[in-house]
Amino acid sequence: MQRKSFDSMPCPIARGLERVGEWWSILIMRDALRGTTRFDDFQTGLGIAPNMLSRRLATLVEAGLLEKRLYSEKPPRFEYLPTECGRDFRPVLQTLLAWGNRHFAPDGPGAVIVNTETGEVADPVLVDRRTGRPLSDPVFRTVRGEAARAARAKETP
Structure with missing residues (x-):
């Protein structure tokens, strides 16, 4: 297949x-x-x-x-x-690590992200680079981008 x-x-x-x-x-x-x-x-x-x-x-x-x-x-x-x-794929892996630790690590985290200067465990969160606001904030939502709008326009007669 x-x-x-x-x-x-x-x-x-x-x-x-x-x-x-x-x-x-x-x-x-x-x-x-x-x-x-x-x-x-x-x-x-x-x-x-x-x-x-x-x-x-x-x-x-x-x-x-x-x-x-x-x-x-x-x-x-x-x-x-x-x-x-x-x-540039590193943040994707870091986010997957945090999600896996949060939801699929009943015995505790298998790996964590630490601040090498302080030794503190980081709590990763995705933020908007411009505002510093977490993307989990309700003001953010996913909308169709230019390529998707153009593809959709081609489909609609």
Whole structure:
């Protein structure tokens, strides 16, 4: 059964899922953003089959989240480094971590975000960069963007 592609949808969530919507991809990005760069280290840390890891890394490179760099010529070995796009995925992971701790950690958090200067545990919240207000504030809501409005206008005769 062939998977449906979300790439042509105007929804940014659907387009994002096209790049990272498979659980291995999200875990690879988690590890890459923590400093893992080499194939063997990803494989050992995740316990993922080599063929699956190869496919996921290739997909993340193609999607522009990771950059593949040669670090050894004999034999050829590559490292995988987060691109700017990949580094911009960090807040998504931090939000997922906070949500998972809040709702699916009956024995306590498996990981937390800490302030390295004070050692205090952070309580992540998404905020509007311009106002500093939490996006959970009722003044914020999601509305169709320009691309979605244009696509909808094409559908309506």
